[in-house]
Amino acid sequence: MATNLRRLYIFTGKGGVGKSTLSKAFVRYLVNNGSDAAYLTFKNQSLSETHHDLTSEFVGNGIKEIYLDLEDAAKGYIERRLNSKMISGWIVKTPFFRALVNMVPGFNYLIYLGKILELGKENPNLIIVLDAPASGHALTMVESTTNFQQIFESGVIFEDTHKMLSRLNDPSYTKINVVSLPSQMSWQEAVELKAGLKQRTPVEVDITVNNCLYPLLEQNLLDLPPGLKEKILNEKALLEEYKDQMQCVLPHSLLSHSKDIEMDLVGSLSKLI
Amino acid sequence: MTIQNKSFEIFCGTGGVGKTTLATSRALNLASKGSRVLLVTIDPAKRLKDLLGLTGDFEGEVTTVEINKIKLDALLMSPEKTIQRMALSNKTPDLASNRIVKILSKPYGGMNEILSLVEVQMQFESGKYDVIVLDTPPGAHFLDFLEGINKIKSFFDQSFVEIFSFIGTKTATAGKKMFGVGLINKVISGGMKKLLSYLQRVTDAKFIDDFIQAVQIIYQSRDAFLKGLNLQDRLKSRSECNWFLVTSVEQGKAQEAIEMKAHAAHFIHHDHFLVLNKCLEKEMNEWNPSDSKLLAIKNSLEGREKELKKNLKANFPIVLEFPEIMSRDPLEHVNDLTKSWNNYGT
Numbered sequence: 344m345a346t347n348l349r350r351l352y353i354f355t356g357k358g359g360v361g362k363s364t365l366s367k368a369f370v371r372y373l374v375n376n377g378s379d380a381a382y383l384t385f386k387n388q389s390l391s392e393t394h395h396d397l398t399s400e401f402v403g404n405g406i407k408e409i410y411l412d413l414e415d416a417a418k419g420y421i422e423r424r425l426n427s428k429m430i431s432g433w434i435v436k437t438p439f440f441r442a443l444v445n446m447v448p449g450f451n452y453l454i455y456l457g458k459i460l461e462l463g464k465e466n467p468n469l470i471i472v473l474d475a476p477a478s479g480h481a482l483t484m485v486e487s488t489t490n491f492q493q494i495f496e497s498g499v500i501f502e503d504t505h506k507m508l509s510r511l512n513d514p515s516y517t518k519i520n521v522v523s524l525p526s527q528m529s530w531q532e533a534v535e536l537k538a539g540l541k542q543r544t545p546v547e548v549d550i551t552v553n554n555c556l557y558p559l560l561e562q563n564l565l566d567l568p569p570g571l572k573e574k575i576l577n578e579k580a581l582l583e584e585y586k587d588q589m590q591c592v593l594p595h596s597l598l599s600h601s602k603d604i605e606m607d608l609v610g611s612l613s614k615l616i
Numbered sequence: 617m618t619i620q621n622k623s624f625e626i627f628c629g630t631g632g633v634g635k636t637t638l639a640t641s642r643a644l645n646l647a648s649k650g651s652r653v654l655l656v657t658i659d660p661a662k663r664l665k666d667l668l669g670l671t672g673d674f675e676g677e678v679t680t681v682e683i684n685k686i687k688l689d690a691l692l693m694s695p696e697k698t699i700q701r702m703a704l705s706n707k708t709p710d711l712a713s714n715r716i717v718k719i720l721s722k723p724y725g726g727m728n729e730i731l732s733l734v735e736v737q738m739q740f741e742s743g744k745y746d747v748i749v750l751d752t753p754p755g756a757h758f759l760d761f762l763e764g765i766n767k768i769k770s771f772f773d774q775s776f777v778e779i780f781s782f783i784g785t786k787t788a789t790a791g792k793k794m795f796g797v798g799l800i801n802k803v804i805s806g807g808m809k810k811l812l813s814y815l816q817r818v819t820d821a822k823f824i825d826d827f828i829q830a831v832q833i834i835y836q837s838r839d840a841f842l843k844g845l846n847l848q849d850r851l852k853s854r855s856e857c858n859w860f861l862v863t864s865v866e867q868g869k870a871q872e873a874i875e876m877k878a879h880a881a882h883f884i885h886h887d888h889f890l891v892l893n894k895c896l897e898k899e900m901n902e903w904n905p906s907d908s909k910l911l912a913i914k915n916s917l918e919g920r921e922k923e924l925k926k927n928l929k930a931n932f933p934i935v936l937e938f939p940e941i942m943s944r945d946p947l948e949h950v951n952d953l954t955k956s957w958n959n960y961g962t
Binding site: 442445482499500524528539559567 | 630633634637658715716719720722724725727728730753763767768770811814817818819820822823826864866896898899900902903905906907909910912913916940942943944946949
């Protein structure tokens with residue numbers, strides 16, 4: 344397989360653009376081509392007062408899926424730093440720690456990203472495909488390491504965030520794929536998100552346009568009802584106008600189950616490497 | 617089907633469903649009927665920002681905009697500006713100048729949700745508006761947004777007593793003034809001291825000082841933060857708030873809308889509406905392809921939409937349907953949707 348594979352692929356974009364399906368399809372693609380890859384996403388955004396799910400890891404439909412739990416990730420980090428399971432268990436249960444983490448969402452992302460890089464270190468061949476939070480939250484996530492570096496200024500956490508930052512910002516380690524739909528609004532938002540990400544990180548950021556009807560209906564424009572025809576023509580105009588900025592254009596899948604759609608997409612994903 | 621007028625209207629849903637455009641069109645529809653409306657939006661696309669004139673210096677400030685001769689006030693959330701307003705109205709200037717608070721209230725520092733609750737409550741108290749239309753952040757995060765109120769409360773309830781009991785004589789005196797001597801004496805200081813000593817092992821002394829200062833400053837502004845709590849009751853109240861859960865045919869995710877409703881069950885009362893955006897039904901009804909490939913595509917699109925509607929109607933008391941607007945111009949989107957609201961108006 345190509346030698347320019349990265350270790351971390353981040354998929355983001357507005358909700359409902361197909362991030363999860365695409366991330367999973369991409370894991371399939373990597374596995375089919377001989378890589379060790381896993382799908383990873385965040386289970387929760389805050390520490391729940393009532394229940395505590397554990398991080399779960401399983402093989403679903405033939406691919407490895409990891410659902411990270413925030414409390415687990417935080418506990419693991421503190422344990423490594425203070426060399427004590429007992430102390431870390433106590434700290435994450437203190438109301439102050441919990442309240443602080445929940446008040447400051449950037450903190451969550453710092454904890455999660457730390458855990459992802461740790462997984463990458465433990466398993467030097469693993470490629471992680473991160474199904475990341477939508478738009479604004481992706482910016483918060485990417486910005487969190489920088490913000491916390493500024494906050495801490497020195498000390499062990501500072502050094503750790505510094506290491507994280509150099510990994511995340513290393514173009515040979517990380518790549519970000521912004522997913523968009525073929526509509527003007529969705530496209531504009533993807534372009535804005537890409538610009539926002541580029542301001543915050545030097546890694547490659549590319550846009551993939553998902554669920555396109557135009558290529559399927561290209562031959563039959565005259566047979567369409569007026570509204571649908573306009574929709575397709577808008578799509579066509581968009582796809583042609585911004586062709587150079589679209590790394591990958593994926594067709595609407597006629598299948599209906601998410602696993603089948605994933606399989607359907609696998610063949611078109613080589614450009615996302 | 618008529619939607620009653622309330623003091624608050626909340627739009628939530630996964631991103632990319634047209635939530636902000638729908639909220640804008642709703643605000644315009646209400647304004648066109650004579651209501652004094654404030655539209656609060658958190659993370660709109662640039663084109664909508666342009667349309668509402670909320671760019672540059674207007675970011676974070678209430679701005680009167682006119683669209684097709686309809687006037688309304690709009691506010692694009694800026695955490696930094698909200699912090700400044702809080703500092704001003706509470707006479708706690710340190711809040712706006714503390715280093716840590718400043719970093720966290722950058723546009724993507726992560727404080728957006730909590731501060732928008734505070735902001736909405738401040739705007740409501742101004743008495744200037746008949747209705748505040750609130751466009752929440754996308755996705756599962758809208759739940760975080762709702763939980764924001766509880767987060768504020770637990771932060772002030774649980775943490776400060778602990779921290780003030782630790783911070784030595786100088787602050788303890790201030791703490792006594794705030795809590796009364798009786799309470800502070802009852803506090804067991806061990807936990808916090810231990811926690812900060814661990815923190816010092818992984819950071820440094822300067823950070824601990826800055827951090828304690830930030831916490832003190834935030835505490836001084838607690839009244840302003842806790843105002844967000846009043847909002848919670850209003851949003852829960854059937855007579856004060858309409859909830860709109862938005863999804864779109866394009867996304868075809870009934871399950872997400874249903875989960876969203878289940879998660880938010882303790883916030884959302886019976887007056888909630890499922891808004892299904894970007895319906896293609898009209899186009900599909902007019903389309904009779906003869907070609908078998910086209911028929912397959914028609915069936916795929918039509919089938920997904922039908923299945924979605926069936927699913928939604930089984931799970932929500934009222935489903936409002938809005939058509940997909942086939943235009944590249946956001947103004948046209950807003951105008952067409954503003955008219956569509958008349959189907960559900962008084």
